Amino acid sequence: MTYEEAEKELAGIVERLERGDAGLDEALKLWERGEELYRFCAAQLEAAEGKIEELAKRVDAARPAG
Amino acid sequence: MKMEPIVYGDRKVFTVAVFNQGVAQWLQRLPTIWVEGEVTELRRQAGWQTVFFTLKDPETGACLSAAMPRGQFDALRLDLANGERVHVYGRPELWPQKGELRLRALSIERFGLGEHLAALERLKAKLAAEGLFAESRKRPLPRLPRRIGLVTGNDAAAKRDVLTAIQTRFPPAQVVVAETLVQGRRAAAAMVEALAAVAAEPDVDVIVLARGGGGFEDLLPFSEERLVRAVAACPVPVVTAVGHEQDTPLCDLAADRRASTPTAAGRLVVPDLDELLAGLTRSRDALARGARRVLERHAQRLAREHERLRRAPALLVERRRAALAQAAGRLRALSPRATLDRGYAIVRRGGELVRSTAAVTTGDTVAVELADGRFGARVE
Numbered sequence: 001m002t003y004e005e006a007e008k009e010l011a012g013i014v015e016r017l018e019r020g021d022a023g024l025d026e027a028l029k030l031w032e033r034g035e036e037l038y039r040f041c042a043a044q045l046e047a048a049e050g051k052i053e054e055l056a057k058r059v060d061a062a063r064p065a066g
Numbered sequence: 067m068k069m070e071p072i073v074y075g076d077r078k079v080f081t082v083a084v085f086n087q088g089v090a091q092w093l094q095r096l097p098t099i100w101v102e103g104e105v106t107e108l109r110r111q112a113g114w115q116t117v118f119f120t121l122k123d124p125e126t127g128a129c130l131s132a133a134m135p136r137g138q139f140d141a142l143r144l145d146l147a148n149g150e151r152v153h154v155y156g157r158p159e160l161w162p163q164k165g166e167l168r169l170r171a172l173s174i175e176r177f178g179l180g181e182h183l184a185a186l187e188r189l190k191a192k193l194a195a196e197g198l199f200a201e202s203r204k205r206p207l208p209r210l211p212r213r214i215g216l217v218t219g220n221d222a223a224a225k226r227d228v229l230t231a232i233q234t235r236f237p238p239a240q241v242v243v244a245e246t247l248v249q250g251r252r253a254a255a256a257m258v259e260a261l262a263a264v265a266a267e268p269d270v271d272v273i274v275l276a277r278g279g280g281g282f283e284d285l286l287p288f289s290e291e292r293l294v295r296a297v298a299a300c301p302v303p304v305v306t307a308v309g310h311e312q313d314t315p316l317c318d319l320a321a322d323r324r325a326s327t328p329t330a331a332g333r334l335v336v337p338d339l340d341e342l343l344a345g346l347t348r349s350r351d352a353l354a355r356g357a358r359r360v361l362e363r364h365a366q367r368l369a370r371e372h373e374r375l376r377r378a379p380a381l382l383v384e385r386r387r388a389a390l391a392q393a394a395g396r397l398r399a400l401s402p403r404a405t406l407d408r409g410y411a412i413v414r415r416g417g418e419l420v421r422s423t424a425a426v427t428t429g430d431t432v433a434v435e436l437a438d439g440r441f442g443a444r445v446e
Contacts, residue, residue: 034357
């Protein structure tokens with residue numbers, strides 16, 4: 001699951017719950033799923049350490065002097 | 067001239083002249099072709115039958131001697147000067163006297179900015195006709211790329227600007243950088259290769275192709291057909307940031323998104339972390355609120371049902387009481403009182419109703435009941 005997919009599903013669940021017409025069982029399941037999605041998204045944002053990797057230069061020393 | 071070697075025992079030896087002659091003849095089999103280069107060391111003198119010049123590769127400095135009969139050269143009326151870019155049509159030959167390779171020029175065409183522009187326009191029209199620049203081909207950029215590819219020159223500024231913009235806006239960003247040539251004849255091929263290498267990296271969801279400002283010719287590789295096609299065919303969306311705002315190399319047209327500067331490109335490919343976190347928190351709050359609302363609604367419904375249930379027995383008694391009252395009313399309507407009101411009387415003797423004169427004899431005491439009361443009487 002990508003962040004976008006999780007975020008989109010979460011928004012859908014919030015909307016569904018905000019309408020307030022869900023059955024009790026369904027509402028609880030939605031809520032649990034929403035919390036799960038929230039944790040997934042938050043983890044994506046917080047766990048990752050920024051990283052810059054240099055891909056091995058395939059074309060080097062090709063520039064002529066001057 | 068005889069091409070035979072001299073034989074010394076088991077060794078065959080050629081004279082210089084024969085060797086040169088042989089190579090020259092072999093070279094004549096090569097095809098006539100166009101060569102592009104910069105004119106240097108142009109030597110044209112009235113007394114000479116041939117005009118000599120050197121073609122130099124502006125990128126690598128590689129040189130090629132060239133020669134053209136003076137009459138032919140003058141007839142072209144090119145008025146060439148050193149440093150000009152030309153296309154020379156000719157074939158290689160060996161100058162036997164010196165053993166030097168040179169290009170025998172049959173025709174020369176000046177290839178300058180105008181020609182570059184015209185060629186660019188032709189290429190642009192061709193690629194546009196193929197639909198390479200169509201809006202419908204443009205893909206949306208991912209909201210949160212897992213990894214970001216960056217193809218950039220080793221000129222530090224563009225690379226630094228992109229990275230700074232990305233890291234400021236979204237510190238957890240994962241970037242994979244491929245430095246490559248961005249200028250000169252070999253740049254386009256190098257960039258195509260770098261683009262492919264970055265795209266092949268796992269989890270790369272978007273690629274930035276960036277280069278700082280430069281002259282018209284410096285940016286030409288970004289308009290080369292193979293690079294433009296590679297950008298269009300890239301398996302993930304590409305954001306270009308090449309040169310300055312006013313420059314529009316063809317790769318910009320094929321890109322999924324064009325940024326005005328490397329910094330703008332960096333900002334385009336990542337979300338703002340603070341905004342993202344705030345949005346996520348809002349979602350979570352809304353989630354809890356929504357769940358509570360559903361719960362409350364169900365609780366309210368339950369309470370209403372319970373209230374109705376509780377009131378049910380009382381309601382039943384009330385209903386019966388009403389039915390009873392109604393029955394009483396009807397009963398009253400049927401009582402003889404109404405008859406008494408109209409002036410009739412009820413006569414009782416010893417508690418029995420007197421329905422007939424035969425039921426009494428003279429001297430009996432009877433009770434007479436009227437609407438407003440009763441009295442006793444004696445039968446006469």
